[in-house]
Amino acid sequence: LQFGSGNIFRAGYNAELDDLREAMYSGKNWIASYQDELREQTAIPSLKISFNNVFGYYIEISNTHKNRVPAAFDRKQTLANAERYTTPQLKEFESKILHAEEKIGGLEQKLFQELRASIAESAVAIQSNARLLATLDCLQGFAEAAVINQYCKPELRDDGILTIVDGRHPVVERLLPAGQSFVPNSTHLDTKEEQIHIITGPNMAGKSCYLRQVGLIVLLSHVGSYVPARSAHVSLCDRIFTRVGAQDNLAAGESTFLVEMQEAANILNNASDKSLILLDEVGRGTATFDGISIAWSIAEYLHDRCGAKTLFATHYHELNDLAELFERIRNYNVEVKEVSQSVMFTRKVLPGSTDHSFGIHVAQMAGLPKEVVQRAREILTTLENNNQQLMNATGVAEARPRLAVQRKAAEHEHQMSMFELRDDNLRTELKTVDVNSLTPLQALQQLSDLVHKAKTNE
Numbered sequence: 001l002q003f004g005s006g007n008i009f010r011a012g013y014n015a016e017l018d019d020l021r022e023a024m025y026s027g028k029n030w031i032a033s034y035q036d037e038l039r040e041q042t043a044i045p046s047l048k049i050s051f052n053n054v055f056g057y058y059i060e061i062s063n064t065h066k067n068r069v070p071a072a073f074d075r076k077q078t079l080a081n082a083e084r085y086t087t088p089q090l091k092e093f094e095s096k097i098l099h100a101e102e103k104i105g106g107l108e109q110k111l112f113q114e115l116r117a118s119i120a121e122s123a124v125a126i127q128s129n130a131r132l133l134a135t136l137d138c139l140q141g142f143a144e145a146a147v148i149n150q151y152c153k154p155e156l157r158d159d160g161i162l163t164i165v166d167g168r169h170p171v172v173e174r175l176l177p178a179g180q181s182f183v184p185n186s187t188h189l190d191t192k193e194e195q196i197h198i199i200t201g202p203n204m205a206g207k208s209c210y211l212r213q214v215g216l217i218v219l220l221s222h223v224g225s226y227v228p229a230r231s232a233h234v235s236l237c238d239r240i241f242t243r244v245g246a247q248d249n250l251a252a253g254e255s256t257f258l259v260e261m262q263e264a265a266n267i268l269n270n271a272s273d274k275s276l277i278l279l280d281e282v283g284r285g286t287a288t289f290d291g292i293s294i295a296w297s298i299a300e301y302l303h304d305r306c307g308a309k310t311l312f313a314t315h316y317h318e319l320n321d322l323a324e325l326f327e328r329i330r331n332y333n334v335e336v337k338e339v340s341q342s343v344m345f346t347r348k349v350l351p352g353s354t355d356h357s358f359g360i361h362v363a364q365m366a367g368l369p370k371e372v373v374q375r376a377r378e379i380l381t382t383l384e385n386n387n388q389q390l391m392n393a394t395g396v397a398e399a400r401p402r403l404a405v406q407r408k409a410a411e412h413e414h415q416m417s418m419f420e421l422r423d424d425n426l427r428t429e430l431k432t433v434d435v436n437s438l439t440p441l442q443a444l445q446q447l448s449d450l451v452h453k454a455k456t457n458e
Contacts, residue, residue: 003104003105003108003109003112005104006020006021006024006025006101006104006108008108008111008112009108009111013111014107014111016107017104017107017108017111019096020096020100020103020104020107021100021104023093023096023097023100024097024100024101024104027093027097030093031049031057031093034049034089034090034093035047035048035049038059038087041070042061042065042068042069042070043068044061044065044068046061046062046064046065047059047060047061047065048060049090055076055077055084056094056098057086057090057093057094058076058077058084058085058086058090059073059084059085059086059087059090060082060083060084060085061082061083061084061085062081062082063081063082063083066083069083069085072087072088073085073086073087074086074087139224142224142225142226143226145170145225145226146225146226149170149173149174149228150228151225151226151227151228151229152226152227152229152230152231152232153226154217154220154221154226154227154229154232154233154234155231155232155233155234156221156222156234156235156236157233157234157235157236158235158236159235160190160191160192160235160273160274160309161188161189161190161191161233161235162187162188162189162190162214162218162233162234162235162276162309163186163187163188163189163231163232163233164186164187164188164214164217164227164229164231164232164233164234165186165229165230165231165232166184166185166186166229166230166231167184167185167186167187167213167214167217167227167228167229167232168182168184168213168228168229169182169209169212169213169216169228170213170216170220170228171216172209172213173228183206183346183347183348184229184230185210185213185347185348185349186349187214187311187349189276189309189310189311190309191273191307191309191328192328193327193328194328194330195302195303195307195308195309195310195328195329196299196302196303196309196310196312196322196326196328196329196330197310197311197312197329197330197331197332198299198312198314198319198320198322198323198329198330198331198332198353199211199311199312199313199314199332199333199334199349200313200314200315200317200319200320200331200332200333200334200353200354201313201333201334201335201336201354202334202336202343202345202358202359202361202362203358203359203362204345204362204365205334205335205336205345205347205358206334206345206347206349207280207313207334208244208280208313209347210311210313210334210349211242211244211278211279211280211311211313212244212278213228214276214278214311215240215242215276215278216228217229217232217234218234218237218240218276219240221234222234222236222237235274235309236274237274237275237276238272238274238275239270239271239272239275239276240275240276240278241266241267241270241271241275241276241277241278241308242277242278242279242280243260243263243264243267243278243279243280243282244278244279244280245280247259255285256285257285257286260282260283260284260285261294264279264282264294264298267279268298268301268302268306271302271306271308272306272307272308273306273307273308274308275306275308275309276308276309276310277302277308277309277310277311278310278311279298279310279311279312279313279314280313281313281314281315282294282295282298282312282314283295283316284315291316292316292318292319295312295314295316295319296316296318296319296322299312299319299322299326299329300322300326303326303328303329304326317353317354320353323353330351331351331352331353332349332350332351332352332353333349333350333352333353333354334347334348334349334350334354335347335348335349335350336354336358338358343358343361360373360376360377360380363376425453426450426453426454429450429453430450433446
């Protein structure tokens, strides 16, 4: 809304403003009404009120009725067949309607300043009421969501234990298609026995959703809401740290991996044993060995130095070995059932590890060309069969995929010999040679001829 529109204050707030608004928006009606009123008073049926840019509003009366013109009328102009007049009421209306918008703008600003000053006198009471109403509205929203979505009351403690039974993601479960139900999962973390969960499983299986639902349940319990679970025992946290998704800041020269490492650094430098940490892939933006090394080292640091309860989702299956080395690290995986050439995601998080990411199945579901998917399966088979460590020039063992070497070897294995490809004539001639009937000199000559023909066919 703008000052001068006439819409800042409701009708009836100020009488002067109402008159100006009436003049601006209902001028034609007033003119028609005033014209009828003058005709009745003067008994001049041809009396009319008109407007032009020179004289403004005027009353025009033909010379036939000049003797009926009231003395209160002021003459403005004389025409050949008529006279033009004005009245104090018409002058006042003209002033109102011609300057109504300007006057409305000024009056509205004045009234608004007065209203602000009046409100400021009661600012403390208004702000207090606003806070109470906001709190009531928030709690009412929590209560309504809890009833509609069957949330439970969390039990808040300070014992370092987080136990969620049949937890759900509060947003995802509301966005599922009709007829599809959310698969709940339970979680148990504590600072003494199960501090870190290494969670493996394929893309699309539900690792990220699981991490986020745990974070949201802990957050909701801390802000006073019921939570989407059958039951929840939540230890108070000082912070919830997350490293999820992939983003960059190229304008500042920061790559995706650098941003990822900055987020990880912030977590390691600020988390405590009362924090909850959610790591959704760490180290994926660099070389495989570098990424595994960083992820492994972070897990060690969280276990030995930090002590924060941590969910660590990863595709680095090598991290499953951490559970054998550290007493408070456990392996979990998102269950997947493989049927023929397809996979079925059950969305259940279960104890134990997995060494299969089913990435090619996901690629096929995404619509990659069939030949690309088939070739990927062939390469995967090659890599899985190439477990032996190769030695580099310095004698240091390396386990990098040697696809180029194997491909060349495969091509060599399938390459035919010289005689098999193009020397059928030589073979035929050799079959006709009777070695037993040749003299030594003839044999040498025959061999020389064959060598010459072989070189000619190269």
